Amino acid sequence: MSIATLPATSTVPVGPGLSIFEPAFLGADESGRRVDLSLMWRNLLIGGTPGSGKSVALSNLVAHAALSYDCGLVLIDGKQVELGLWADCADVFVGPDQGHAIRTLQRLQTLTDNRYTYLRAVDRRKITPADPFDPILIAIDEIAYFSATVGDKKSQDLFSALLRDLVARGRAIGLIVVAATQRPSSDIIPTSLRDLFAWRLAGYCSTESSSDIVLGRGWAQRGFNAEQLDPDNPGTGYLVAESGTARLVKSAYLSDEDIRHLASWAAYTRRPHLTLPA
Template identity: 30%
Template structure:
């Protein structure tokens, strides 16, 4: 009895200390929450308040939207506690919801219940948008038994963004970070095993800026080498790529004959790589081992591609020569796109309208990745993205002609059906110039690198090439 009294006195004696600790934790959490709220910008503060409303209102909202289930089977504890023999009331089960926020809105994760899964949440998405005061809500599978609900209060597509390249070597050589989608989620495209990319859109809506980001992010890697044919300029010191020329092993302007020499050189590189890939890398495809300093991924950028492929009409000698060069340019680029994938050649073609007269269909239709900024006609949108874009009117690039959407493109996303719109960031010229200067020493000619690896065996490849051409 004395021991019990002593224990009781000890508990009572420590109760104030326990209460003080609990209060200290609560006060500390409250101070942390207030400080975080005060330090946030105005947009994030609105999202914080929105997230609080979502949490507090969830238990009431979920049953209204049929996102709850009735469990009529009593639990073991309820059965034991039922001493009066009255029927046990069924339980209403509501999916557990965890909510976070960012500047654009809220991100919620909900656990699924029997009969309340991905399909039911997607059906309720428009009503969630109304209840949460969001512009739009998207529901996707987060992991088995859990859904991800993304609600945006503000349209991310209407807010211009900037990208400041770090100059660090990318973790994945062929990963192209594009920007954010209409739910402010990062969008990237994997260009592994991709032979070609087409980028279309009206002038001044972001095509060159999109390519500029790729250059800024990939240039620090010695496993990537660049060449460019820019149909907007006549000399290397002109135009959008003037700073990048020092990081390119080859550059040509709008001269069709010079472009023809570049394309022919790259076809010769493709043939030499195809003939030597097994002996040098020990595999059939370069992508089985990945790009390296001695066997880099070669990226050919053809800006304003219609300059090099346009069909020239006329019977005078000069026009006939241009027509012949344009036809051969198309044939050479077709070779690169159709045969260069396994040996590490990637072609990026940009143009205003990717119709057949700008990019021949035998080139355009084998490029698996296509993006389009604003377009004026349905014909141009279909040429850029395919017939399926007619079934996705919200993502059609003819709706992007407003100046607000400069830098916004539509694309067929690799990881989900249909089309999505993305906000691509602007890379300041000073940052691009900085990265180009810092990485200029990494520039190397891929053909020269192959010669260094093969040594005397390079002559054998030339003989093989000559025999195949004569045959």
């Protein structure tokens, strides 16, 4: 059922000209410098307690991907509302439906095989901006909902296995996984999946061990302990990314109105004659 239709217009919507091959704006660091994350050929794991700012960080990266002219979007959100605002500009939006999530990951697995076949045919090891297909950002909010909460053990294991395959093999072919969860311990997602994420972002954690689970062992001993972050300052977290060092960052704030505006614009530029679903 359609409840809203975009107006017919004679003008051609022009995007802001961003590219997923360029670094995405995340926020600012302690020195006041802007923090940009190069998402291409990377995977990012975001952890932290509820309200620590995981979804804010996720929204910034999804916003960059949505406004990029060369990036597809697959959004998987057990809560619906965090990524749901971007649903209209996404290629696939998965709500609290584990079966749909598994089927989507299976589609992406097939896509992975096809793209590797293509790369082998053109004698290359990873994609470039000149290739005839676009990278895809796969944003997952609350992995635990699909891997440890709903469904039976078999389907949870299947979801984790498909996601692990995607993280392990998708990097070179432009399938970027950005996943958020509250505590990525082994009872929530398999250790073999967690350790595949090269880049980490830890918001406030309730214990030192939780901080180390997100960032990796040993960071808390060096003083990068997300337990010591201020829980009343959401969006702040330790980022382990370029150069392998950790730094304190704060994600930029996007209000609901900002997101609706950006998401509508992104949907408009991607599909000017889109009829929005209910």
